[in-house]
Amino acid sequence: MGELFPRKQVMGFVFSLILTAAALTVYFLHLSFAQGMAVLVITAFVQALLQLVVFMHAGETEDKWIIYGKVYFMIGVALITVFGTLLIFLWDM
Amino acid sequence: MEFFQRFAIPNPSLAIYASMVAIGLTVIAIIAGLTYFKKWGYLWREWLTTVDHKRIGIMYLISALIMLFRGGVDAIMMRAQLAVPDNKLLDAQHYNEIFTTHGVVMVMFMAMPFIFAFMNYVVPLQIGARDVAFPRLNALSFWLFFFGAMLFNLSFVIGGSPDAGWTSYFPLAGNDFSESVGTNYYMLAIQISGLGSLMTGINMITTIIKMRAPGMTLMKMPMFTWATLVTNLIMVTVFPVLTVALAMGTMDRLFGTHFFATTNGGMDMLWANLFWVWGHPEVYILILPAFGIYSEIISTFAGRNLYGYKSMVASMVVISALSCMVWAHHFFTMGQGALSNSFFSITTMMISVPTGVKIFNWLFTLWKGKIRFTVPMLYSIGFIPLFVIGGVTGVMLAMSAADYQYHNTMFLVAHFHNTIIPGVVFAMLAGLTFYWPKMFGFMLNERIGKWAFWFLSIGFCLAFFPMYITGLDGQARRMYTYSEATGFGPLNMVSFVGAGVMAIAFALIVYNVYYSVRYSPRNIGADPWDARSLEWATHTPVPEYNFAIEPQVASSQAFWDSKKKGHELFPGKLEKIHMPNNSGVPFIMSAIFFVWGFSMVFSLWIPAIISVIAIFACMAHRSFEKDHGHYISVKEIEETETKLRGAN
Numbered sequence: 001m002g003e004l005f006p007r008k009q010v011m012g013f014v015f016s017l018i019l020t021a022a023a024l025t026v027y028f029l030h031l032s033f034a035q036g037m038a039v040l041v042i043t044a045f046v047q048a049l050l051q052l053v054v055f056m057h058a059g060e061t062e063d064k065w066i067i068y069g070k071v072y073f074m075i076g077v078a079l080i081t082v083f084g085t086l087l088i089f090l091w092d093m
Numbered sequence: 094m095e096f097f098q099r100f101a102i103p104n105p106s107l108a109i110y111a112s113m114v115a116i117g118l119t120v121i122a123i124i125a126g127l128t129y130f131k132k133w134g135y136l137w138r139e140w141l142t143t144v145d146h147k148r149i150g151i152m153y154l155i156s157a158l159i160m161l162f163r164g165g166v167d168a169i170m171m172r173a174q175l176a177v178p179d180n181k182l183l184d185a186q187h188y189n190e191i192f193t194t195h196g197v198v199m200v201m202f203m204a205m206p207f208i209f210a211f212m213n214y215v216v217p218l219q220i221g222a223r224d225v226a227f228p229r230l231n232a233l234s235f236w237l238f239f240f241g242a243m244l245f246n247l248s249f250v251i252g253g254s255p256d257a258g259w260t261s262y263f264p265l266a267g268n269d270f271s272e273s274v275g276t277n278y279y280m281l282a283i284q285i286s287g288l289g290s291l292m293t294g295i296n297m298i299t300t301i302i303k304m305r306a307p308g309m310t311l312m313k314m315p316m317f318t319w320a321t322l323v324t325n326l327i328m329v330t331v332f333p334v335l336t337v338a339l340a341m342g343t344m345d346r347l348f349g350t351h352f353f354a355t356t357n358g359g360m361d362m363l364w365a366n367l368f369w370v371w372g373h374p375e376v377y378i379l380i381l382p383a384f385g386i387y388s389e390i391i392s393t394f395a396g397r398n399l400y401g402y403k404s405m406v407a408s409m410v411v412i413s414a415l416s417c418m419v420w421a422h423h424f425f426t427m428g429q430g431a432l433s434n435s436f437f438s439i440t441t442m443m444i445s446v447p448t449g450v451k452i453f454n455w456l457f458t459l460w461k462g463k464i465r466f467t468v469p470m471l472y473s474i475g476f477i478p479l480f481v482i483g484g485v486t487g488v489m490l491a492m493s494a495a496d497y498q499y500h501n502t503m504f505l506v507a508h509f510h511n512t513i514i515p516g517v518v519f520a521m522l523a524g525l526t527f528y529w530p531k532m533f534g535f536m537l538n539e540r541i542g543k544w545a546f547w548f549l550s551i552g553f554c555l556a557f558f559p560m561y562i563t564g565l566d567g568q569a570r571r572m573y574t575y576s577e578a579t580g581f582g583p584l585n586m587v588s589f590v591g592a593g594v595m596a597i598a599f600a601l602i603v604y605n606v607y608y609s610v611r612y613s614p615r616n617i618g619a620d621p622w623d624a625r626s627l628e629w630a631t632h633t634p635v636p637e638y639n640f641a642i643e644p645q646v647a648s649s650q651a652f653w654d655s656k657k658k659g660h661e662l663f664p665g666k667l668e669k670i671h672m673p674n675n676s677g678v679p680f681i682m683s684a685i686f687f688v689w690g691f692s693m694v695f696s697l698w699i700p701a702i703i704s705v706i707a708i709f710a711c712m713a714h715r716s717f718e719k720d721h722g723h724y725i726s727v728k729e730i731e732e733t734e735t736k737l738r739g740a741n
């Protein structure tokens with residue numbers, strides 16, 4: 001019976017609800033802009049990874065290396081884009 | 094009547110009215126022709142609803158060729174306008190529209206579908222697959238591209254063409270400075286076809302990762318397949334940036350937001366930034382498949398294995414990573430400091446290292462080879478020196494301090510045409526000639542092909558080398574005229590002559606197709622070039638299921654091994670084959686996208702909302718549809734195989 005119960009998925013669902021609630025508190029708690037953005041960015045990335053691993057089944061097949069490789073590459077490019085843009089328009093303008 | 098005034102052309106001229114009549118007559122002729130020859134059913138069953146990767150590839154190819162001629166006419170008109178000082182052939186507005194549509198058409202609607210044509214047609218054959226991973230998604234990709242392209246071309250006769258350059262920089266592209274709906278067309282047409290490109294990216298990655306023939310490890314894939322994999326990885330990474338940038342631009346223009354405005358906290362430079370975050374990787378999206386095609390052709394006609402297979406793969410991976418960190422070199426002069434300019438200068442120059450590795454690998458492949466100078470090989474050999482000139486001037490432009498001199502001059506125009514024409518256009522024509530017999534069952538005439546190659550190469554040199562000189566002398570790009578005192582006249586006349594010679598080359602290519610359709614022999618067999626990889630191992634014409642028996646692979650040149658070393662390519666026996674069913678939904682859904690785009694361009698909200706609902710209805714239909722494809726029985730396969738073998 002234990003194998004039939006989707007423990008991972010139920011836990012994932014609960015955890016994603018918690019993350020959503022945490023993001024929602026930014027609206028109610030009157031945080032500063034920086035604090036609010038920090039909470040939102042962190043919960044958003046954790047939420048995305050959670051969805052990818054638990055509900056979109058990344059890492060459950062033999063070709064998981066290309067899925068994760070692609071995710072890391074995308075995160076790398078996103079970071080380069082964001083920090084490059086900050087360099088151009090904020091720190092060095 | 095007031096309602097219809099919005100569809101009028103803001104800056105009409107005789108040429109546009111003549112084109113309207115010509116377009117109208119062509120549409121009537123096509124409809125009448127299809128009706129007279131009773132081909133509507135054939136068109137719908139065999140082409141509009143097809144999910145076969147080979148037919149989709151051919152449709153991409155036809156669209157790309159048509160767009161090549163549309164963009165080419167724009168180019169000729171530009172060169173004609175600049176041929177003599179103070180020319181009155183075109184006015185400033187018309188010239189702006191032409192250079193804008195030339196750029197967009199050539200990059201988005203000519204080069205992109207051309208590479209998709211080869212990816213679609215060749216990659217599943219090269220890896221021994223029966224189709225791409227998601228055949229229906231593939232059809233949707235094509236039709237989204239097609240209707241995006243049609244929407245963009247419609248701007249010419251309804252509402253006016255975009256006129257803010259192919260980069261469409263804000264604030265010029267904003268409502269304050271571009272009042273006509275032209276830039277709306279730009280935003281929405283590229284958005285629609287960009288969605289198609291993103292889907293193709295996902296589709297091709299999945300196909301290559303999941304559907305390779307047994308024995309074909311990643312390092313045993315043919316080089317074009319590797320190039321396609323790397324290209325599509327970049328494509329999936331950067332196209333979302335374009336999607337977002339275009340969506341923000343659309344909202345600025347239609348809904349009064351201020352993302353790229355100069356007021357209310359907007360930042361016009363952010364458009365340039367986002368555009369090039371996509372735009373620079375985009376040029377590698379175009380060039381890497383071209384490199385793949387050259388690798389196939391050079392190794393085939395030098396009669397040797399590709400030299401340095403591993404370094405070829407490694408250099409492509411390095412290029413793909415570097416391509417995402419050089420974008421700021423497109424706007425060195427925008428006002429950022431020396432630190433960021435130096436960073437982007439260095440990353441830009443670093444790209445020349447892996448590219449140089451590839452050039453040397455091709456040269457070493459040629460070294461001691463038994464070279465056959467066929468038309469595809471001529472293009473490949475011509476590519477190497479011409480592309481190196483483009484690459485070296487690229488390194489010159491990469492030096493940010495010097496770039497203050499070159500920026501937005503004809504030197505830049507000469508540079509990027511010098512990489513794109515020998516790099517991409519030559520590769521596409523080489524690939525076209527190389528894969529033509531596989532696609533259509535006969536070869537293009539070699540003699541006419543060689544004439545076309547020489548006209549194209551010489552015309553190219555005549556057209557673009559003078560621009561380096563006038564650029565260094567200070568001729569700005571996108572200026573519709575110049576005075577006689579500048580002294581730019583004679584060299585621009587040489588450019589015009591060169592453009593004319595290139596036009597003759599393209600006319601020769603068309604004549605070659607006509608001539609070869611009529612006179613080329615049809616009994617060429619499945620492997621007319623004595624080639625090396627799997628796509629030549631199946632019959633010509635390729636049956637619907639590609640390979641009757643799944644091929645077994647032991648090296649990157651599996652077919653060559655089977656010819657020379659006795660490798661057994663098809664050890665299995667016939668089994669029934671599972672194939673996808675045709676579907677009209679991709680075509681219908683993309684047509685609705687076209688209606689949506691058109692309604693958005695003219696702010697017709699009610700049809701736009703209805704179209705969005707209809708698009709979601711199409712997706713819902715797909716979700717609830719039960720379609721498990723069909724099987725081709727062993728008996729049918731045997732019949733087809735006997736027939737095809739008999740033909741050869």
